[in-house]
Amino acid sequence: MEITKKVRGGDVRAASRLIRNLEDRIPLAKDSIKHIFPHTGKAHVIGFTGSPGAGKSTMIDCLVAELRKRNKTVGVLLVDPTSPFTGGAILGDRIRMQRHATDPGVFVRSLATRGALGGLAKAVGDAIHVMDAMGKDFVIVETVGTGQQEVDIINHAHTVVVVLVPGMGDEIQAIKAGILEIADIFVINKADREGAGKLYRELVYMLSMVDKFPGGWKPPIIRAENIFAMDSFQRSLDEMTNTIDQHYQNLIEKGLLGDRIRRKAVLELNEALLSAILDPILTKLVESGEMKEMTDKLLKKETDPYTLAEGVASKYLVMPDV
Amino acid sequence: MEITKKVRGGDVRAASRLIRNLEDRIPLAKDSIKHIFPHTGKAHVIGFTGSPGAGKSTMIDCLVAELRKRNKTVGVLLVDPTSPFTGGAILGDRIRMQRHATDPGVFVRSLATRGALGGLAKAVGDAIHVMDAMGKDFVIVETVGTGQQEVDIINHAHTVVVVLVPGMGDEIQAIKAGILEIADIFVINKADREGAGKLYRELVYMLSMVDKFPGGWKPPIIRAENIFAMDSFQRSLDEMTNTIDQHYQNLIEKGLLGDRIRRKAVLELNEALLSAILDPILTKLVESGEMKEMTDKLLKKETDPYTLAEGVASKYLVMPDV
Numbered sequence: 068m069e070i071t072k073k074v075r076g077g078d079v080r081a082a083s084r085l086i087r088n089l090e091d092r093i094p095l096a097k098d099s100i101k102h103i104f105p106h107t108g109k110a111h112v113i114g115f116t117g118s119p120g121a122g123k124s125t126m127i128d129c130l131v132a133e134l135r136k137r138n139k140t141v142g143v144l145l146v147d148p149t150s151p152f153t154g155g156a157i158l159g160d161r162i163r164m165q166r167h168a169t170d171p172g173v174f175v176r177s178l179a180t181r182g183a184l185g186g187l188a189k190a191v192g193d194a195i196h197v198m199d200a201m202g203k204d205f206v207i208v209e210t211v212g213t214g215q216q217e218v219d220i221i222n223h224a225h226t227v228v229v230v231l232v233p234g235m236g237d238e239i240q241a242i243k244a245g246i247l248e249i250a251d252i253f254v255i256n257k258a259d260r261e262g263a264g265k266l267y268r269e270l271v272y273m274l275s276m277v278d279k280f281p282g283g284w285k286p287p288i289i290r291a292e293n294i295f296a297m298d299s300f301q302r303s304l305d306e307m308t309n310t311i312d313q314h315y316q317n318l319i320e321k322g323l324l325g326d327r328i329r330r331k332a333v334l335e336l337n338e339a340l341l342s343a344i345l346d347p348i349l350t351k352l353v354e355s356g357e358m359k360e361m362t363d364k365l366l367k368k369e370t371d372p373y374t375l376a377e378g379v380a381s382k383y384l385v386m387p388d389v
Numbered sequence: 390m391e392i393t394k395k396v397r398g399g400d401v402r403a404a405s406r407l408i409r410n411l412e413d414r415i416p417l418a419k420d421s422i423k424h425i426f427p428h429t430g431k432a433h434v435i436g437f438t439g440s441p442g443a444g445k446s447t448m449i450d451c452l453v454a455e456l457r458k459r460n461k462t463v464g465v466l467l468v469d470p471t472s473p474f475t476g477g478a479i480l481g482d483r484i485r486m487q488r489h490a491t492d493p494g495v496f497v498r499s500l501a502t503r504g505a506l507g508g509l510a511k512a513v514g515d516a517i518h519v520m521d522a523m524g525k526d527f528v529i530v531e532t533v534g535t536g537q538q539e540v541d542i543i544n545h546a547h548t549v550v551v552v553l554v555p556g557m558g559d560e561i562q563a564i565k566a567g568i569l570e571i572a573d574i575f576v577i578n579k580a581d582r583e584g585a586g587k588l589y590r591e592l593v594y595m596l597s598m599v600d601k602f603p604g605g606w607k608p609p610i611i612r613a614e615n616i617f618a619m620d621s622f623q624r625s626l627d628e629m630t631n632t633i634d635q636h637y638q639n640l641i642e643k644g645l646l647g648d649r650i651r652r653k654a655v656l657e658l659n660e661a662l663l664s665a666i667l668d669p670i671l672t673k674l675v676e677s678g679e680m681k682e683m684t685d686k687l688l689k690k691e692t693d694p695y696t697l698a699e700g701v702a703s704k705y706l707v708m709p710d711v
Contacts, residue, residue: 097695100695101693101695101696104690104692105690105693234556325688328688329688332684332687332688333680333684335687336680336683336684336687336694337671338694339694339695339698340670340671340674340698340701340702343695343698343699343702344666344667344670344698344702344705344706345662345663345666345667347702347708348662348708349659349662351708352662358655358658362651362654362655362658365654365657365658366647366650366651366654368426368427370426371423371426371427372426372654372657372658372660372661373419373422373423373665375658375661376658376664376665376666377665379662379665382707383666383707383708384666384669384670384705384706384707385704385705385706385707386670
């Protein structure tokens with residue numbers, strides 16, 4: 068296919084269009100992904116997550132600059148938190164990552180949810196494939212991480228970096244958000260701020276409670292100084308970049324990269340199943356007016372959602388035991 | 390059914406067990422919900438969302454005390470952010486809401502995700518039904534809101550309160566998170582902190598850009614003083630409680646309550662459909678070993694997720710046009 072060739076050749080316009088079409092679930096784009104899929108699996112995918120305001124975007128911006136200094140090409144996917152009404156991506160790639168705009172070695176795209184169940188994680192997975200097929204050495208995915216959807220998104224990464232910042236009120240929030248379990252590397256940003264020591268000690272304590280880390284990789288905690296103190300920041304940036312590399316090497320050496328890749332494959336298959344199975348049924352229900360009828364019945368309390376859903380399942384599914 | 394009667398009689402142990410069973414997707418619990426469903430729809434459901442560390446739990450704790458002073462009974466659902474590995478609910482209801490533990494007019498439960506797609510929003514909807522059927526005047530749902538799942542959860546509420554706090558770094562994050570569109574009431578917590586004025590002005594500006602609010606309800610912005618300054622806090626608490634009441638009255642007067650209830654019904658139906666259609670197919674695929682086979686093929690790059698998913702859909706769905 069023409070577009071597959073263009074994407075593999077690194078054509079930015081073709082890749083941008085394909086990513087947008089995948090996001091919009093245009094059937095032809097799905098076909099393109101089928102052709103691109105065999106040419107993927109080479110890029111090191113790095114996920115960045117953390118609370119809003121933790122300074123992830125700035126940090127990624129610096130990481131991109133550092134990777135470019137090391138002669139690596141980079142794709143960046145900025146996943147905007149849900150804005151189900153406006154369609155999200157208000158900030159978009161326009162105002163972030165400005166300084167890399169003219170560098171052909173950097174390809175930046177924003178993705179936002181379009182309200183479809185599970186749709187965003189799938190769009191992210193596809194966009195990673197596109198950047199991977201373009202030949203980018205690294206693909207960096209940024210999301211705001213607390214919910215299941217964000218965890219699904221970040222599970223596309225080989226290396227997960229969790230960015231924390233002191234003084235967000237309650238440091239135990241880090242535990243609540245369940246990010247301990249998905250982090251490969253912790254970065255305490257703005258580590259010169261009050262509360263940084265407390266946050267560091269809490270993380271150390273949390274990690275001390277874990278019996279055994281897969282592959283013996285105990286997530287390192289990097290303390291990043293304020294970006295404006297340039298000398299110390301460069302030290303932190305070097306440390307972060309090197310640690311990210313070490314994590315990937317560790318995955319390979321301990322034979323764990325296969326597990327991560329399998330985790331990604333299972334995730335992608337589930338997302339594809341969700342869409343392939345549910346979309347046609349929902350479309351049918353809406354177009355035939357059944358969805359409205361069922362909703363009306365619910366409002367009159369004539370029946371309940373479970374009974375209705377079972378009715379739909381028995382009508383549309385062929386299964387010996389349903 | 391015995392359990393339905395017990396729940397309607399306000400039996401705390403029966404209700405707790407039912408909520409846990411619903412969360413664990415025990416089939417019998419689904420039957421109980423079918424019986425409970427006709428007895429629901431009386432409670433005023435209030436959703437609280439906002440960034441981690443915004444002080445939502447403390448605020449809800451105070452709101453519960455205030456509602457109790459007004460002789461109202463209250464159910465509280467604390468939805469823990471995802472912890473897909475530990476099963477979440479680390480903090481749980483044990484350490485929050487302590488002072489209401491012995492008050493029979495207050496019923497507090499925590500819910501955490503169990504990793505199932507769309508499962509949490511459904512469990513929240515069901516738990517609201519249980520508390521509603523118990524006869525609680527108010528059901529308060531707390532979640533941390535940025536992702537699609539959190540929006541799904543908060544859409545179960547009639548009145549959505551968004552809690553913000555100054556100094557989280559970048560106030561524009563509020564826009565990014567798309568919470569403007571779902572908020573009925575904004576509360577600026579810790580309004581005596583630096584940056585509160587800026588946050589207030591930004592919210593006012595954001596709201597000024599909206600042409601028309603449904604039912605003419607322009608979300609009010611409440612500035613809550615620090616909880617330790619008790620006098621001013623009580624004023625803020627009165628203001629918040631009264632505003633929540635006014636919002637509900639406005640929904641009724643403008644005939645908008647029906648729209649909210651319809652929105653909830655559509656959401657619940659979608660969640661029930663997701664589970665009724667997808668669960669049996671996924672179970673089948675896992676038990677038959679097909680899921681493993683498909684994953685292996687993906688890892689060998691023999692095929693792609695879309696092609697596999699289409700194969701599954703055509704095998705399990707009866708549809709003229711699939």
